[in-house]
Amino acid sequence: MRPRDDSKLMQDLAAGDRQALQELYERHAERVFRTAFRFLHDKDEARDITQSVFVTIMQSAGRYRPEARLTTWIYRIVVNRCLDHRAGADRRMRTVLTDREIEQIPASEADRPDRIAQRAEQRAQLLAAIRELPKRQRLALILRRFEEQSYDEIAVALGCSRKSLESLLVRAREALARHFSK
Amino acid sequence: MRCHRARRLLSAYLDDESDARRRESLESHLAGCRACSSELAKLRAQWDALAEADQPPALPADLWPQVLVALDEAERLPWHRRYRGRLLQAACVTACVILGFCGGAILSWRIAPAPSSVPVGERMLVAEAFDAPAFGLGEGKEDLLRCVPK
Numbered sequence: 001m002r003p004r005d006d007s008k009l010m011q012d013l014a015a016g017d018r019q020a021l022q023e024l025y026e027r028h029a030e031r032v033f034r035t036a037f038r039f040l041h042d043k044d045e046a047r048d049i050t051q052s053v054f055v056t057i058m059q060s061a062g063r064y065r066p067e068a069r070l071t072t073w074i075y076r077i078v079v080n081r082c083l084d085h086r087a088g089a090d091r092r093m094r095t096v097l098t099d100r101e102i103e104q105i106p107a108s109e110a111d112r113p114d115r116i117a118q119r120a121e122q123r124a125q126l127l128a129a130i131r132e133l134p135k136r137q138r139l140a141l142i143l144r145r146f147e148e149q150s151y152d153e154i155a156v157a158l159g160c161s162r163k164s165l166e167s168l169l170v171r172a173r174e175a176l177a178r179h180f181s182k
Numbered sequence: 183m184r185c186h187r188a189r190r191l192l193s194a195y196l197d198d199e200s201d202a203r204r205r206e207s208l209e210s211h212l213a214g215c216r217a218c219s220s221e222l223a224k225l226r227a228q229w230d231a232l233a234e235a236d237q238p239p240a241l242p243a244d245l246w247p248q249v250l251v252a253l254d255e256a257e258r259l260p261w262h263r264r265y266r267g268r269l270l271q272a273a274c275v276t277a278c279v280i281l282g283f284c285g286g287a288i289l290s291w292r293i294a295p296a297p298s299s300v301p302v303g304e305r306m307l308v309a310e311a312f313d314a315p316a317f318g319l320g321e322g323k324e325d326l327l328r329c330v331p332k
Binding site for chain 1 (some may be wrong): 190192197199224225228229231232233234235236238239240241242245246248249250252253256272304
């Protein structure tokens with residue numbers, strides 16, 4: 001049997017087919033989880049967001065219009081969940097990695113211990129710089145850099161104009177550059 | 183093109199999201215400006231470093247059963263809890279409309295001249311007094327009547 005495309009799955013989901021949700025989950029859960037994790041840097045919070053995104057997909061399937069790509073529609077839900085994420089959890093976000101996290105950073109066997117430490121340090125600094133970005137800049141950067149979405153798709157996901165998105169990305173890059181030059 | 187303007191265009195240029203006209207004018211600026219070219223190289227290196235640093239964990243294998251549980255819970259919720267968000271939105275809009283209406287009513291009540299509480303007899307006396315030719319105020323009588331202390 002040919003696999004159903006996204007629009008067909010959404011149509012079936014709107015008619016109450018839970019099997020369609022499982023197929024959608026298998027196709028899109030990874031990207032939802034990754035995006036939420038990159039935004040929050042907390043595995044448990046990213047799990048909660050992924051869970052809630054798929055509940056919303058099930059509940060709102062009837063409102064999906066196939067004019068937009070399904071991934072864009074899903075990113076929009078993810079963005080809203082991340083932006084609504086409670087302030088308490090945001091305050092818990094740390095701007096430095098713990099020693100345990102740094103130890104878990106994989107390194108190639110050829111690397112000398114001093115190089116490993118240096119790379120771990122650089123990575124920690126970069127991630128801290130991303131975490132310090134304002135929420136919308138952070139999301140724009142994640143969707144562009146890591147999810148490789150086009151400007152038009154990111155603008156739809158963030159609910160802003162293309163021009164505003166360009167400006168968000170310029171400011172995000174400037175903030176990162178300032179962080180690097182410290 | 184000035185450097186300040188060129189720097190604003192570098193981000194979209196790096197993402198290959200510039201239109202042809204902007205790309206051409208930026209490229210001709212970059213060809214003659216070492217500072218902006220070096221800024222571009224810096225931004226590109228920084229962008230590449232981000233990808234190297236990024237190592238998100240894999241999707242937890244036990245998440246799907248939890249999604250199903252969450253879905254069952256969401257379906258068991260009474261309608262007012264399920265639509266709590268939308269109900270709250272509607273309540274906020276209604277509250278804003280009522281507040282706007284009341285505010286408007288209060289403002290128009292305060293701006294409009296209050297009806298005079300001076301008895302008609304006294305008003306007539308004052309009117310006559312101001313009508314006297316010595317005052318020469320016959321024209322402004324009605325305005326002055328409003329100023330009579332209550």
